[in-house]
């Protein structure tokens with residue numbers, strides 16, 4: 001791990017490379033005006049921002065996106081290898097380094113492929129075109145007679161001009177044009193193939209693959225004592241009992257921020273326990289808990305946001321209404337958050353597994369009241385994250401503690417209890433739907449009212465969003481959470497159904513306060529909204545006497561959605577299904593954000609009416625994410641998303657009270673285990689000539705609805721409140737009977 | 739106080755206090771990367787290592803209880819010449835991970851299972867791994883990898 005603070009971005013901005021001279025001319029741009037640049041290229045138009053070709057031919061890919069376990073860096077190297085026509089294995093990747101990477105937004109929202117993927121592809125294509133032109137002028141050969149292969153231009157006479165030689169270490173110093181290139185195209189050899197993950201060999205051999213494994217010289221270990229509840233104030237503390245413990249280097253206190261730094265990790269753990277004994281807090285009590293949160297959501301003052309309002313003249317013969325809900329949910333990374341910070345010569349270098357290195361660096365600089373240029377964040381892989389978890393907060397902790405102990409790298413490791421207790425949760429939601437139907441049972445009018453707290457309190461350059469900042473002696477209060485507007489949306493993500501609905505009104509009731517911390521959890525509001533929509537679709541199909549698949553199809557005029565529904569249902573064996581007692585099947589569909597990947601989930605369940613246990617017997621998921629970069633990576637994302645969403649839907653609910661999360665271990669917050677995971681088949685529709693659509697979150701919404709629909713099919717009881725724990729199933733059975 | 743540990747075939751003198759959980763000694767003193775901290779409470783399996791071929795949660799095992807046993811970690815699972823263990827190769831073949839944070843614990847638990855039960859059924863693999871949590875949802879790939887390794891070894 002290098003802790004250098006030299007910034008390549010500064011080099012890029014400051015110039016210094018040689019221009020490639022007249023060989024390339026400036027003609028391409030004069031002929032046609034530049035097009036809007038694709039994806040993240042728009043904000044980082046310099047080709048050099050995306051790749052580097054050294055004199056020896058070594059290729060480096062630069063990206064602001066980061067590896068979260070989703071395989072993004074493998075996919076991006078596939079794209080670059082094809083666009084530039086270079087060998088894939090030796091490509092070096094610099095990812096998420098605020099000192100070197102192109103400035104891209106957070107690695108979130110299933111946007112890496114449409115943003116970074118599209119940028120890398122175009123930058124690679126344009127760079128290769130420049131190399132071809134350079135070779136043509138150097139060799140005096142016609143452009144049309146040139147080819148490329150594995151990092152070299154092939155000349156008509158059989159000669160080779162390696163890229164490294166052509167550039168001789170010079171930077172390109174060119175802006176992308178966004179135009180198609182009038183050069184012989186490269187052959188696609190990697191995109192669309194199941195390229196193995198680049199990061200896996202290190203992870204299966206115990207090489208230092210994670211930030212957790214980094215041990216720079218002089219490393220010391222820290223633990224932070226988190227306030228026991230939101231807004232708790234440290235009112236009494238005597239460091240004496242902690243300072244005397246073996247290995248303790250220092251106790252750090254800044255307002256209610258309290259931490260200890262020790263030589264060895266286990267010494268830090270023991271000292272942390274001593275801190276806990278020595279600290280006295282004043283806490284605020286009250287507020288809702290997991291049982292009252294739904295009523296609380298509806299009762300709190302909220303901001304009303306009407307995201308669609310389209311009246312219809314058609315009249316309904318019947319109105320079907322239902323309310324649905326989801327509880328607070330946790331990201332629950334298996335590896336608690338960690339960060340390593342070094343403060344030296346007036347500069348901070350922080351190694352982090354943050355999803356948003358640029359925005360978090362800015363927030364940390366604000367918290368430290370230092371020049372933003374003096375804080376560099378470098379991403380290193382952490383445990384899978386699934387949204388805004390503790391990573392950024394740990395980075396902020398590391399910055400504060402590095403400041404207290406200049407010259408030594410300080411490693412802050414959160415405990416399991418910290419991670420469960422302090423990570424921002426996915427907001428509970430309450431969704432009320434009403435559908436007006438005609439005599440055939442088809443939908444003519446649709447109403448949706450949804451209540452939710454925020455789904456994004458990411459750092460976003462604001463110190464107050466970092467967990468330690470509101471605790472400091474000079475506190476940064478948490479800013480009011482933002483509304484995420486169209487087309488991504490936050491609480492109301494996927495609240496607008498993709499179906500043809502003549503009349504439609506969708507209203508978000510946005511509650512800015514929250515009893516415990518909340519922020520982005522994989523798919524944001526889509527999990528609850530698609531659960532509600534797709535559950536009601538089944539209820540309406542039942543009312544119309546229609547098959548749930550057929551009923552959906554007659555409300556859909558999206559050919560891709562229709563095809564995916566039909567093919568997934570067929571793969572599942574929908575029409576040939578024979579129902580056995582206690583068993584049932586369910587289906588659900590959504591297009592993530594109505595603009596990313598399409599996903600259909602079909603499940604078969606078995607429900608015990610005695611124990612209330614829902615067992616998922618098998619699952620078939622269909623996905624259309626446009627052009628597929630890595631089919632195995634895509635399958636992996638869909639399988640993983642489906643399993644995680646099943647875990648949320650069957651088992652998970654954060655217990656909290658008095659501003660305190662009480663689910664602080666895996667014992668209190670069980671998740672799906674091997675024996676409970678069904679076999680999953682994934683059907684992929686590849687559309688090579690269409691745009692890349694993000695797919696990392698697309699299975700989250702359909703899964704809970706397919707589950708509830710299958711449970712209904714099995715036992716005739718409609719479950720509208722997640723999770724479907726045995727107790728809730730038994731209660732629903734009892735109330736349906738009663 | 740010095741204790742002697744036999745880790746991945748090498749004897750090491752370690753200086754951590756007797757009651758230090760083995761995990762912190764492996765990671766902190768011996769620079770092992772495989773065993774991971776996940777919960778510190780024997781609830782997730784990320785820290786799993788083998789003690790005389792049996793899987794143990796190193797986060798709750800005092801280091802003094804591990805002296806005299808052959809401790810095996812992911813770091814020492816491949817041959818000295820770098821040839822991967824059958825379970826490691828199978829994890830690559832099945833691309834049996836997403837973030838890979840749980841992977842070390844999964845592989846070590848699987849190695850222990852195959853030592854006891856060379857040809858496990860799908861259900862036996864799942865039962866054996868039930869105490870190992872994976873949040874990314876790589877479960878089915880992991881099961882396939884373990885079954886593949888079993889096949890490759892027999």
Ligand code: FES
Nearest residue numbers: 776777780783797
């Ligand atoms: S870290 Fe040991 S079982 Fe979780």
Ligand code: FES
Nearest residue numbers: 836840872873874
């Ligand atoms: S692969 Fe991420 S926790 Fe298992």
